[in-house]
Amino acid sequence: MMPKLIKKIEFDKTISKWFKSYDVIAPVSSKEGIHFKRIKDPKEIKLDGNQNSIYPPKNVFLPQSEVLFTVKNDNYEMPDQAPRKRIVFGMRPCDARAVWLLDTIFNKADDLDLYWGKRREKALIISVGCASMCSNGFCDTVGSGPFGKDGSDILITELDDAYFVDPLTSAGEALIKSLPEADDTQGKNAKLIQKGSVIKEHQAADLPRIREKLYEAFNTSIWKDVSESCLGCGVCTYLCPTCFCFDIVDEIDRSERVRNWDTCMFRVYSAEASGHNPRPTKAERTRQRIMHKFAYWVDNEAASGCTGCGRCISQCPVNLDIREMVQEITSLKIQ
Amino acid sequence: MSHTPKIVLFQCQYCLASSADQEWVENSLPENVKLVKVPCSGRISPLFIMNAFQKGADGVLVSGCMPEKCHYITSNLGARRQLDEFKKFLVFLGLEPARFEFLWMNIDERGVIQNELDAFTSNVKQLGPNKKFNTMKDEIIGQYHG
Amino acid sequence: MDDFSQVRKEAARILSEKIVDMVIGFKQGTIPLKSQPMFITSQEDTDKLILDGFCQNNLAVFLHDQPKDKRIGIICRACESRAVRALVIEHQVNRENLYLIGVPCMGILDWKKIQDAADGPVTNAQESGDQILLEIGDKKQVLIRNEFIVDSCRGCGHREPIDVDIQIGEISPIEMNADNLPQTWGESFKSKSADERFQLFTEETERCIRCYACREACPMCYCTECFVDHIAPRWSESMVTPGGTQAWHIIRAFHQTGRCVECGACERACPMDIKMVYLTDKLNDDMKKEYGFEVGENEEKQPPFATITLDDKNRFKY
Structure with missing residues (x-):
């Protein structure tokens, strides 16, 4: 799959285009720090260095409280909890991997959790890798890494003046079809950043x-x-x-x-x-x-x-x- | 259309000595008043008041006996310590003071409950429907955590 | 505190002389700006004891889980000693089985605020007099300590540990220079109108994730079954809607009326940075005004809500 590019000056425009057919959920700054929220304006997005939200974005698929059904006049009504398609932008690879892990619990072919399944099939995960690991993170020791690919549809690497956009699934590829392709130098730069992100002293856990x-x-x-x-x-x-x-x-x-x-x-x-x-x-x-x-x-x-x-x-x-x-x-x- | 406030009346079962008043409370309360009878005002926990407001009450009236007239000697004073402070606390958090009142009745008084309830209702009516602490209408979707 | 070795020595002494079976204190945390409660049973470990502005917990909370007849020594700042007394008054601990080592406290620091003020991820932090020395990778940064003291410690009126078995170190008055500091949340809350107050309260509580860290960190929350855990009767919804979170915050605070020791451990434990000390402060202020009751002030006096008296008959207007 061909990696693409979003220039930083065109970032807002690119995200705004998605608003038509998607709800975009992205990290914004809030009272307690960074928080994932549905955004109405790309300017709200906060992608500072390696800072992650305090509250985990698993609640996009497994809300902390969710109505399973309502009883009205002896009828059970299941609310339509994900009416629109959603893009989760700016998840960190650790959280994307968590969604991938939770799929093994909730998204089994023979044992599907309806609520999780509905939300999951209507969502795309665009994760942003961490150029340097956060101070308490240890993702590289437990099978993932600051640029781990599990769970994401698209993985983004931040370059100096652009975002290097690497589609990982066909759904992800379809979303960014119209973006310009990245050239080889940008590809190489992205690779360098990804390699440099790991902490050498960290050893993979046995x-x-x-x-x-x-x-x-x-x-x-x-x-x-x-x-x-x-x-x-x-x-x-x-x-x-x-x-x-x-x-x-x-x-x-x-x-x-x-x-x-x-x-x-x-x-x-x-x-x-x-x-x-x-x-x-x-x-x-x-x-x-x-x-x-x-x-x-x-x-x-x-x-x-x-x-x-x-x-x-x-x-x-x-x-x-x-x-x-x-x-x-x-x-x-x-x- | 004018608004009919929903009132919850917490009533100590001993505070009405006159059987006519008791009869009235039990059978002819206005439709907008919900009666909760308790053995003594000392049984009324702040949680009861909280729940009443959360579930849509526009006003809460607590009626109990005068000091020294409590069937359980001092329980009404214990209730008074707690509920008085609870009212101050809810007011501190933004509740209108008139929405939560106390009514302490002397057993030789007659017809007081009707008058006081009327006065309380009209006060609450002026304030309009209670939006604070009323949580029954919240939907989960679209919440901070949703 | 400049010379902490005396405290370590005393801890070692009471362990070796078998005055206590265990000493509760703090040790260096695994990450900067944090420290960890520590339970020492052998003398050698007393070297690890520390006490600084990053010790955010109230150690008295750990007495809940210990058997009542176990002899325990606690490194006590003023808040811990007040909590112990409050627990004694409520018959939750046996004072005879406790050995309190009183130490001075210089106010607890807000690690989140420090991290926000730092130029990058803090790799090491040290206190030095009225300064906080930070290391951020190779860079160094100096912060003024007073600006980072948590709200509940600002203008603390109870700096002296009470009823301790031994007092080590002298209590020096904090130079707070509170005039230069922005208003605390509680002060600004009080000055708002009713509608604004409700708005602020709603904004705070809607962040609540109901992890109950505030409850578990509180030395005075020791019920074996909390009202929010009841299924029947159902006092509050278990959801993260206002129906659940507002009831939780209001009733949690109200249960602390005249019992809260004002240590602020609840607020520091909150991962979502929800303000809650202003609630219990308001209730405690009222108790002081109405009943002249202050937690920890008297050895015998029960909290106002635990005492019902006919003397109240003229207190309220009927």
Whole structure:
């Protein structure tokens, strides 16, 4: 597929053209930092260096709260939640990879989640690579990278005066058909930027070994040690681009059945009606989170469930660092 | 068309000594008033008030007994401490003070509830429909997180 | 604090003399501008103890999970000591089993604000007197410390740890120069009209993602079951619509009336940068005005909502 080019001076014009047939969702600046939002003007877009949003863009496909159906006069009505085609512009490769990973959960051919599926088929993901890695990111160690291609329809590399646009799927190619083609020098420059983005000291994580070690440590007390300072809030999981647990509740006053995000870090998540809680303390809950990311995902999809975006590290109120936790657990010597 | 305010009346079951008044509250309340009877005003949690406003009430009236006349000795004063502060808090967040009132009744008074309810309703009517804290009309799609 | 070694020594002493089984303090975080709570059971680890403006949590929150009969030492700034007293008054901890090491506090720093003010991603940060020394890659940057103190610590009226077993270090008055600083959120909120106030409140709460970091970071939120987790009766919707988030913020704050120790740990824990200290501050101010009650001021006095008395009969107009 031929790579194309958007000159920086023509950027606004190019994006504006999409408004006719698409809703464009892009990073804009907001009170808490960068936030993904539907834009009405290309000037709102904020693509500063390697800064990513605090709130993960997984909510484009799996909103934090979504109505599954409404009951009206004994009829069930499923709302049309994605009436228009959408372009998600400016996702970072870590988040795009997360969507690709979540497709293995929600978008299976024989087991499709209708709500996810509808949103997903009507959306194109245009991700923007990071010329330098963000300070807490470790995407290059968990199977992706600052220019990882998983999940994106189009990958953009920022050059000095233009954006180098690399279509990865046929849908992506169709969208940028009318753009001018990039020449060889620009192609080379883009390659250079992509190569220079990785941090040399970072080593790829040995996932099978981590998985094995985690299973070995399953019944040890190390989980209590690493989770001691955990507060039990939902920051790490709600901000995680691949966490997808949800809870379905009936909002009786609205006659709606709603699906909300939920998190394994809450005590009530696993509490049973009898009062018994199979994960009674923070240790078990933290174990679930780490095991899910680095063992169960590896079991099921041979990929780590962590895309290395670093949100849980930078936003955790007590600075629990998933890198350090995994390190500590895997270096544990079990007799 | 003038607006008929939706009123929620939280009523302590002991505060009306006169059976005529009690009868009136139970059977002839205006249609726009929703009655919630409680064993004592001390049972009224700020959450009740919050929920009433969220689910579309234009005004909330709490009726209880006079001090020292409480069936449970001091519970009405406990309620008063909390609800008085809760009102101040909602006003701090932008609610019009007239939308949330208290009515403390002496058991020898007759017909007070009708008059007070009328006065309260007309005050709330002047303010128009309550848009603050009323959350029943929110749609999820198009929200900040949607 | 200039000489922190004394605190480390004291922590080591109480561990070695078996006065306590565990000491709770802070250690250096894994990333710049952050620090991590630390639970020490062996003397050797006491060297790792630190205390600086980046220690954002209230350590008293960790007492909720510890058994009541466990003997615990805590490095206590004023906020922690007030929280411990409030917890003692509410019978949540046994004071006899706690050993409080009082240390002075110079105000907690807002790491997000520092990161925003820095010229790039901060790779190292250090406090030095009234300055913050930042390293951004090879570059260096100096910030004025006072400008980055969080709202809840500005004009802090409780700088002295109370009821501690040992006080180390002297409390020096903070030179705040508050005149040059912009108004705090709470002050500007108060000066607005009712409609503007509601608008501001709505804007703040609509960012809420209901991660409940504010609840979990709060030393005074210790209910085993929170009202938002109830299915029946359903007090608030569990959605991120105003129906859920407004109710959460209002009732969370209201449950803190006369109990909040004003440490601001809730606001610092919030990933979405939602202001909430102004809510509890307003409620606490009212409690002080109406009932003359201040948290931590008295060893015995229960919070106003826990005390019902017939003396109130003339308090309200009927």
